[in-house]
Amino acid sequence: MRVLNDRDEIAGTSGQELGVSEWVQISQERIDLFADATGDRQWIHVDPERSAEGPFGTTIAHGYLTLSLLPFLGAQVYAFAGDVARVNYGLNKVRFVAPVTVDSKVRNRVHVVDVRDIEKGQQVTLRHTIEIKGVDKPACVAETVTLLVEAQHSEDRT
Numbered sequence: 001m002r003v004l005n006d007r008d009e010i011a012g013t014s015g016q017e018l019g020v021s022e023w024v025q026i027s028q029e030r031i032d033l034f035a036d037a038t039g040d041r042q043w044i045h046v047d048p049e050r051s052a053e054g055p056f057g058t059t060i061a062h063g064y065l066t067l068s069l070l071p072f073l074g075a076q077v078y079a080f081a082g083d084v085a086r087v088n089y090g091l092n093k094v095r096f097v098a099p100v101t102v103d104s105k106v107r108n109r110v111h112v113v114d115v116r117d118i119e120k121g122q123q124v125t126l127r128h129t130i131e132i133k134g135v136d137k138p139a140c141v142a143e144t145v146t147l148l149v150e151a152q153h154s155e156d157r158t
Contacts, residue, residue, distance in 0.1 A: 005081045010122055010148070013112040018126075021076035023105040023133055024069070026061050031102060034065040048102075061100040066140045070128050073108035080148055084121060089145040092125065098137040105133040113143060121149040 002018050004010045028048065035041045043050045044060055051059040080086055100106060113125040123145060130140040 001076060002078045003081050004078060007117075007122060010080065010124065011115045011117075014115045016112050018110040018112060019077040020110075021073040021108040023107045024073065025103060025105050026065075026100050028059060028102050031059060031061050031065065034062055034068070038062070038064065040064075056099050056101055059102045061102070061104075061139075063096040063140065066096065066100055066106065066130055067094060067142060069106070069130070070108065070142065070144065073106075073130070074110060074126075074128065077108060077110045083151040084148040085151060087147040087149060089123065089147045092143040092145060094140065094142040096140050098132060098135055098139050100130075100132060100139045104135075106130050106139055107133070118147065121147060123147055 004013065031045050035046050040062055044054055044056065045051075045062055046059065048059050051057075107130070109129040109131060111127040111129075113127050114123075115125075116123045124147075126144050126146065128140070128142045128144060129138045130142075132139050
């Protein structure tokens with residue numbers, strides 16, 4: 001895992017790949033738990049028998065399940081050190097390029113797209129490419145925007 005220790009080091013990563021996470025297997029249990037949590041119980045996700053006859057030949061993970069893995073997989077790749085609050089600001093774009101079939105393994109390849117100074121810290125734009133083991137196309141490409149807000153200490157709040 002790459003630890004970025006300060007503003008200058010973070011700024012210096014613009015345009016660089018930070019690294020790649022470990023592979024994580026997407027089990028039917030994980031898909032079912034996500035379906036239960038979100039209420040999205042479409043048959044292509046939760047019905048193995050019907051999905052065997054469907055367009056993918058098996059169940060597939062929800063696109064949003066794949067997207068929801070970004071914090072977990074990203075934490076294997078990089079960390080921002082120091083006294084900063086890390087705030088999700090949003091997504092510039094997300095594309096679900098290829099389906100993640102049940103029992104596939106995925107990993108996250110992270111690139112820094114841009115780093116900008118803001119009034120109270122930095123804004124970091126990251127491109128996450130969720131790769132599927134043995135598949136040429138990625139499952140998901142997502143550009144996230146994170147704000148790194150420097151913590152205010154009690155003596156600073158007067």
